[in-house]
Amino acid sequence: MCGIFGFLCPGERARDVATADLEKGMALISHRGPDGAGQWLSSRAEVGLGHVRLSIIDVETGAQPMLSDDGRYTIVYNGEIYNYIELREELGGESFRTHSDTEVILRAYQRWGPACLDRLRGMFAIAIWDAIDNKLFLARDRFGIKPLYWAKTSRGLYFASEMKALRPFLDDRKVDNAALSDYFTFQFCLGEKTLMAGIAQLPAAHYASLTPGQVVHPVRYWDVQYNIDYSHTELWFAERLRELLEDSVRMHLRADVEVGSYVSGGVDSSLLAAMARGVRPDGSFQAFNGRFSDGLDFDESRYAQALADEQGMQLHVADIDEQDFVDHIAKVIWHLDQPTAGPGAFPQYMVSKRAGKSIKVVLGGQGGDEIFGGYARYLVAYFEQCIKGAIEGTLHNGNYLVTYESIIPSLETLRQYKPMLREFWASGLFGERDERYWRLVNRANTFAGILTPEALDQRETFEEFKNIFRGDNVGKGSYFDAMTHFDFKTLLPALLQVEDRMSMAHGVEARVPFLDHPLVEFAATIPADVKFKNGELKRLLKAVFASRLPQTIRDRKDKMGFPVPxxxxxxxxxxxxxxxxxxxxxxxxxxxxxxxxxxxxxxxxxxxxxxxxxxxxxxxxxxxxxxxxx
Known part of the structure; x- marks a missing residue:
């Protein structure tokens, strides 16, 4: 895990000016790389690449920027390529100078060009300069785990791991009104937009090849396809899920330093920690949790402790109170780059602060809810389908068969959605499914009287929402698939932004094993009624791995999501x-x-x-x- 910064400017530049730009940008992301820094300028200083390093793999010789043997290519990169050992073997005949994944990416690009991205398994933001073709190659991983932003300015194109590094080079600083509408609707921005006008993000699963002065046109190289497979039994899906997740956890444990885990006390993070402990049963294993001093409604540490006791882990709990909020909130927002995804960023910052005192790498559970269906609002749509089906007489194939007793345990989780539910139910059950989900996730109406009518104008946001919700890769699949797909494309990137910034604020690399593309591709083929049945969220995931978790976690019905009091x-x-x-x-x-x-x-x-x-x-x-x- 590291941070990158660079620029591509037309024409020759004074080296002292170019060097000053590099140093200014790198200084603003220095927290991402406490173990070292490096920079490189082209002969005419029109291209600059900078890198700050957190050493995880090949600690001794993996420094960046890194040049190819012939001097044609120069790379800076942030992330981890978990299959770098296998790729190294596939690149047989190459003479490697290091054991780093950075060199593997560089040689893969030399051999396969942009097609090398299809072979990479991991999280990454990559910049490669080609001195022969005068071309800058930028790429981002399939899920947007690692950030990459750019700004087109009067000087040229600047790019960085964090928005704050681009701010000094903007010609003007103002808010993007379209992004602001997104923010008031969802608490995150859609697509490439950021709240800062003039700064965009390279979308997940995209790359761009640029020459000086060229407009950025990102190219998608991957997407998840919901090709539902009805040819297999539930047992087959369960066994395949077990194989893929176990393999992902093994790969995500590759490092030359100790790897620990965040443990919220929920299913996803607890499961990953237990599986990691199973892979590495010897020696210590450190886990990290946070709790507020305001009662059990804001304290999941008892669940994390049950897991730690059962698995023989060393649990570190960050105690958080109101004074911490007052003392740290400004730092949280500065590191976050732009506000997003709710107040959970604050406790995550505090837990990462504690983790940073002990360890460099942790596993996190992001992605599990979006892939396997873990949010309470999916229950709302499920109940809607049950009621609608009963009214219309269209229940069939058991897809929406439900009993009163089977849904009672899940009803309690809907309390957090009471204000939105009033709007949802009042608007009826029989509209287009995108309009129904819009009413469920739209938060703007709760700002009535606080925001101006202009700020509450959501027409552009609604049109973009519909385009995403009706994506071709979902097709005419289930309502459940459409909902999880939308959250996968929109909410998940916002949560990953929080995961990245809050961990990197303290020099900690967060890895997310649920976001391994073979696993995600497989999950998109599982029928909705296998993932989610009789009102039980993440039913398949829980059924497959129930034996890995303490009874107290298996029986939980209260999904807290790290609530802030x-x-x-x-x-x-x-x-x-x-x-x-x-x-x-x-x-x-x-x-x-x-x-x-x-x-x-x-x-x-x-x-x-x-x-x-x-x-x-x-x-x-x-x-x-x-x-x-x-």
Whole structure:
């Protein structure tokens, strides 16, 4: 895990100016690479590549930028290629100078060009300069685990692992209004957009080949296809899932340093930690959890401890309180680059801070919910289908057979969606399925009275939402597949942004074994009623690996998702309420064009109908404005 920065500018540049640009950009991402830094300039200084390093594989000789033997290609790269050993064998005849995955990528590109991406198994953001063809190659992994942004400026094209490294080179700093509409709707941006106008991200599973002055046109090299396979039994799917996930965990444990795991106490992270412990049963295995000091509703550490006791792990628990929120929230937003995906970034920052004191690499459970169906809102659609089917008389093949007793345990998880459910049910059951899901995930209506009518204009966002939801690779598959596909394409990248930034803030590499492309491709072929039946979320995953988990985790019905007690802090008053009130009630905040001028911040803080998540969205956006725009 590292950070990269670079530029591609037309015409010859003064070397001192080019060097200063490299140093300025690299300094802003230095936290990503505490173990070293390197930079390279072309002979005319029109191309610059910089790299800050966190040493994981080939600690001694894997430094970057790295040049090919003939000097034609120069690479900087951030990530891990888990099958680098196998690729090294496939590249037989090559004389390798190092044992690093960086050199494997470089030689693979020399031999296969952009087609080398099809062979890479891992997470990556890559930049390669071709001195013969005067071409810059940029590429990002299939899921967007590793970030890569670019900005087209009057000087040329600049790119980096984090947006903050591009900010000094922008010709103007202003908010992208289309991205802001996305943010108020979902708490993340759709597509290539970022909240900062002039900065875009290279989409997941895309590459771009550029010459100086050329417009960026990303090319997709991979996509998940929902080709549902009805020819196999549930037992066959279970055995194949077991094989693929076990293989992924083994591959994700490849490192020349110790690997530990985040353990929230939920199914996904607990399962990965248990499987990793099974691969490495000898010696210590470190796991990391966080808990708030505000009661059991905000504390999952008892579940993590049950796993640690059963598996012989050393569990480190980060104790988090309201004062930590006040002390660290500005740092969280600075590292996050732009606000996204809700307040869970804060506790993740605190847990990563604790992990960084002990270890360099951790496994995380991101991706499990989107691939196997773990969000409570999928239950809402399931119940809708049951009711609709009963009304229309279209229940068939057992797809929506349900009993009252089978769904009762799951109903409790829907409480967090009560405000959205009112809108959802009131709007009816029989519209287009994308419109129904839009009503379920759209958060903008909860900002009524707080935001201006212009800020709540969602027409462009809705059109983009429909294009994604109706993607060709889902086709006429199940509603369940359409929902998980949308979240896979939109919510998951936002969560991966949080995972990357919060871990790298403390020099920790987070790996996500659920996002191994052979596993994801296989999961997309599993029929919906095998993954999800009788109201049980992630049923197949739990059934296959139940024996790996303690009974207390297997029996859990409360999916917490690392909740932050914002509502509790607001209700009782204190430092967090004061911070939010002072920040959002300030003249600086009230001058924002999206806030309703007549809004009373005290009334908002006292309102029982306003989510703490909404206030998080406004607070983090205001902090971001002050740090990156003003």
């Amino acid at each position: 914002l509502n509790l802090w607001l209700k009782r008053g204190g430092k967090a309420r004061d911070l939010i009130g002072d920040m959002l009630g300030s003249e600086q905040a009230r001058s924002r064009p999206y806030l309703n001028a007549g809004m009373s911040i005290d009334a908002v803080l006292d309102s029982q109908s306003v989510y703490g998540r909404n206030l998080w969205a406004l607070l983090s956006l205001e902090l971001w404005h002050r740090q990156f725009v003003d």
